[in-house]
Amino acid sequence: MQSLIEKYRTILVSLAICAVILIGYILKKADEPPVEEPSFTAAAEVEKPINPENPETETAKSPEKVYVDVKGEVVNPGLYEVRQGDRLKFVIDRAGGFTKDADKKLMNLAVKVTDEMMIYVPKIGEMETMPQSLPAPVSSGAGSGEDKLNINTASEAEFETLPGIGPSKAATIIQYREENGPFKSIEEITKISGIGDKTFDKLQEHIFVQ
Known part of the structure; x- marks a missing residue:
């Protein structure tokens, strides 16, 4: 029995040392804070390339450009390039604003403009004096x-x-x-x-x- 112990003493000592080292490693890892693994979703979002040929994936499509003709009592009448859906106030501002004779009360500045739209700003009193119809002359007797x-x-x-x-x-x-x-x-x-x-x-x- 004594000879058997002597024969395997070296092996037993080696196993005991290995067990001590393994236990120490396990205890050390248990004291360290856990490391979060990266989310596959987040990684995919970071690595997703931006396609320069399709800007709609990043920003909304730019409004369409349209042309409107501004006439009447504005500082600078003329043809203006604006964005589809711009309010009338923006267009009037582009034309330099109203003149001092403009009848502003007849203008709805909240209206959205469209392509080929003609905007006319009347003078003060112009619409009131403009005849709605021209009656035909009536004679008092028979005539042509x-x-x-x-x-x-x-x-x-x-x-x-x-x-x-x-x-x-x-x-x-x-x-x-x-x-x-x-x-x-x-x-x-x-x-x-x-x-x-x-x-x-x-x-x-x-x-x-x-």
């Missing part, structure tokens, strides 16, 4: 067709210049013409409610059809 009103083309405002025709009857005449087509004769106007023989007697010298 130029002195009479063509009831197939006359506007509501022009009908109101005729004797015995007010806003209500003028609107009724327009409605009748839209629903039934052009008048075939001046006598047909008597089919309209409110226009009887007496009214027609006053009208017939001032109207014609064509």
